[in-house]
Amino acid sequence: MLKSPATHSSTTPLASNDETSKATKSRSDFWLNAKDKYYAWIFLGPSLLILGVFIFYPMLKTLYLSLFLTNTVGKPTVFVGLANYINLLTSADYLNSLAVTMVYVLAVTAITIVLGLVLANFASKQLAGIGIFRTLFSATMGVSVSVAAIFWLFIFNPSTGFLSLVSTWLHLPQIGWLTDPTWAMVAVIITTVWMNLGFTFLILLGAMQSVPTTLYEAASIEGATPRYQLFHITIPMISPTLFFVSIITLIEGFKSFGLIDLMTKGGPTNATNMLVYRIYKDAFYSGNYAQASAESLILTVIIAIFTLIQFKVLEKRVNY
Amino acid sequence: MEVVAKQSLSHKILNYALLIILTVVVLGPFLIGLWTSLLPTMDIAKGNFLSLHISLTNYVDAFTKTPILQYLGNSLWISALTTAAQLIFCSMSAYAFVFLRFRGRHVLFILFLATMMLPFEAEIIPNFMTIKAMGLLNTYSAMIVPFLTSAFGTFMLRQSFLQMPAELKEAADIEGLGHFQFYWKIVLPYNRISLITLGAYSFLGAWNQYLWPMLTTFSNAFRPVQNGLRQLQSEETFNDWGMIQATAAIVVIPTLIVLFIGQHYFKSGVNEGAVK
Numbered sequence: 001m002l003k004s005p006a007t008h009s010s011t012t013p014l015a016s017n018d019e020t021s022k023a024t025k026s027r028s029d030f031w032l033n034a035k036d037k038y039y040a041w042i043f044l045g046p047s048l049l050i051l052g053v054f055i056f057y058p059m060l061k062t063l064y065l066s067l068f069l070t071n072t073v074g075k076p077t078v079f080v081g082l083a084n085y086i087n088l089l090t091s092a093d094y095l096n097s098l099a100v101t102m103v104y105v106l107a108v109t110a111i112t113i114v115l116g117l118v119l120a121n122f123a124s125k126q127l128a129g130i131g132i133f134r135t136l137f138s139a140t141m142g143v144s145v146s147v148a149a150i151f152w153l154f155i156f157n158p159s160t161g162f163l164s165l166v167s168t169w170l171h172l173p174q175i176g177w178l179t180d181p182t183w184a185m186v187a188v189i190i191t192t193v194w195m196n197l198g199f200t201f202l203i204l205l206g207a208m209q210s211v212p213t214t215l216y217e218a219a220s221i222e223g224a225t226p227r228y229q230l231f232h233i234t235i236p237m238i239s240p241t242l243f244f245v246s247i248i249t250l251i252e253g254f255k256s257f258g259l260i261d262l263m264t265k266g267g268p269t270n271a272t273n274m275l276v277y278r279i280y281k282d283a284f285y286s287g288n289y290a291q292a293s294a295e296s297l298i299l300t301v302i303i304a305i306f307t308l309i310q311f312k313v314l315e316k317r318v319n320y
Numbered sequence: 321m322e323v324v325a326k327q328s329l330s331h332k333i334l335n336y337a338l339l340i341i342l343t344v345v346v347l348g349p350f351l352i353g354l355w356t357s358l359l360p361t362m363d364i365a366k367g368n369f370l371s372l373h374i375s376l377t378n379y380v381d382a383f384t385k386t387p388i389l390q391y392l393g394n395s396l397w398i399s400a401l402t403t404a405a406q407l408i409f410c411s412m413s414a415y416a417f418v419f420l421r422f423r424g425r426h427v428l429f430i431l432f433l434a435t436m437m438l439p440f441e442a443e444i445i446p447n448f449m450t451i452k453a454m455g456l457l458n459t460y461s462a463m464i465v466p467f468l469t470s471a472f473g474t475f476m477l478r479q480s481f482l483q484m485p486a487e488l489k490e491a492a493d494i495e496g497l498g499h500f501q502f503y504w505k506i507v508l509p510y511n512r513i514s515l516i517t518l519g520a521y522s523f524l525g526a527w528n529q530y531l532w533p534m535l536t537t538f539s540n541a542f543r544p545v546q547n548g549l550r551q552l553q554s555e556e557t558f559n560d561w562g563m564i565q566a567t568a569a570i571v572v573i574p575t576l577i578v579l580f581i582g583q584h585y586f587k588s589g590v591n592e593g594a595v596k
Contacts, residue, residue: 043412044428046409046412046413046468046469047474048413050468051431054450054465055440055443057446061446074449135580136346137343139576142575143572146530150553150565150568151349151350153553154356154564155349162352162369165367168367194349197346255439257441257531261534279445280535296441296443296445299442303438307437
């Protein structure tokens with residue numbers, strides 16, 4: 001695909017359609033290409049600089065720091081090779097963080113997709129005023145992390161919260177939503193799902209609306225029930241979008257920080273101490289920059305794997 | 321036919337009922353939050369949730385006793401500058417990848433794509449040190465400079481630029497338009513829908529930043545609204561549930577209005593950027 005500037009002047013699509021003045025053209029093309037190189041620096045320069053300083057350099061620096069011991073200001077002191085990684089992967093505490101993150105990410109993704117499908121399925125029906133419901137269902141897209149945390153912290157509040165009140169009214173046992181390790185995880189999952197729902201709904205609805213209606217008409221003539229149509233037409237037809245949303249939700253889940261910080265601070269007893277929260281704590285509270293760097297790199301590898309899977313699948317549908 | 325029509329009527333009612341139930345479930349946390357923001361904190365503390373002492377006192381308190389307006393202003397400024405910068409720099413780099421021929425173009429594009437795999441959350445340690453070394457801690461710049469451009473934005477605009485008809489470039493060449501003129505006069509106006517979409521994404525992305533501003537700002541003068549709300553909760557006001565809910569409502573209502581107006585663009589943007 002890529003041609004060197006010298007050979008590519010006569011075949012470039014922008015210049016090749018003018019055959020009559022080829023002799024003079026190739027000369028001016030040479031200058032065009034030489035100029036292109038100069039323009040490329042101007043057009044790409046700012047972005048390259050920013051990505052270099054704040055994305056590429058820090059990745060290499062993180063890798064570097066993860067191979068050392070560091071002092072309290074993050075300067076490397078002793079080279080220790082992979083010791084930080086070995087320590088992490090043999091520490092019950094870190095394995096617990098990996099496990100709770102996995103549970104959280106998988107639960108959030110599965111529940112978000114199922115609820116998103118339910119909402120999108122109802123909202124794709126041809127009914128008067130359905131547009132209002134579509135708008136309302138997508139509303140949580142406008143909720144930022146700290147607003148969501150305030151709403152749900154009140155709902156889960158042990159003494160005066162909404163769920164506590166409901167339990168009292170219905171004479172149900174009180175649940176320690178944010179004080180019990182298991183329920184704290186459930187609370188964080190519920191809040192995350194709620195935050196994700198608007199976006200997921202909107203994407204799935206868009207996909208459902210692009211399924212050709214003739215498929216449903218044909219199925220209706222054959223006597224297929226709505227349920228059959230959902231599972232045998234809609235879901236298979238929107239499976240690429242389902243895949244896309246799932247990966248996005250997974251990746252965002254691995255990066256979760258705000259809700260943890262606002263709702264549980266990793267607790268109780270590390271029950272919600274997820275990967276990014278740990279990095280933050282280890283680096284900026286404990287001053288253990290080397291270990292936090294190794295944790296950062298493990299997180300990067302996890303996210304890179306899912307992103308690569310996403311690219312691989314998208315590649316088939318995106319024209320480069 | 322009669323039977324079908326009757327069935328579909330009862331079906332319709334059932335559908336509406338289910339839609340309304342789903343709406344209440346989805347909007348529940350909003351409604352609870354908005355309702356409690358109107359109640360006196362005393363009533364909330366006593367569990368008197370169905371109190372009729374509704375007023376806007378909590379909102380008045382939020383505006384007068386907390387720096388919520390300062391936080392909102394900070395966020396608005398940071399998000400606006402980030403959005404403007406991303407629109408300029410992402411469109412410039414997308415232009416280079418589509419309309420310029422130069423050695424290493426393919427390698428650089430792969431490099432851009434690769435940055436989408438690297439989570440910013442995993443790079444906070446060196447980035448914190450960089451910002452500190454630049455003397456930018458506790459400034460607006462700390463929250464803007466690392467996000468002046470984005471690989472996602474470049475990728476999304478590149479997809480959009482690639483779909484421009486080739487005749488436009490040919491016509492521009494005949495007219496003798498240089499790259500800057502073609503970029504400014506033709507490419508940007510032609511792709512305005514994609515630019516608006518990217519703008520909305522950039523704005524929302526900047527608005528929702530949490531971890532990075534938390535690390536780099538220490539004073540209310542620069543603190544954006546997400547971290548401001550956290551600050552309010554960690555202060556004494558935490559027990560003042562009515563006022564806390566009012567601050568949340570003050571933050572969420574403008575976002576919802578923007579979202580409802582801009583919904584169309586978000587949808588087309590996701591389709592353009594990824595699902596195409």
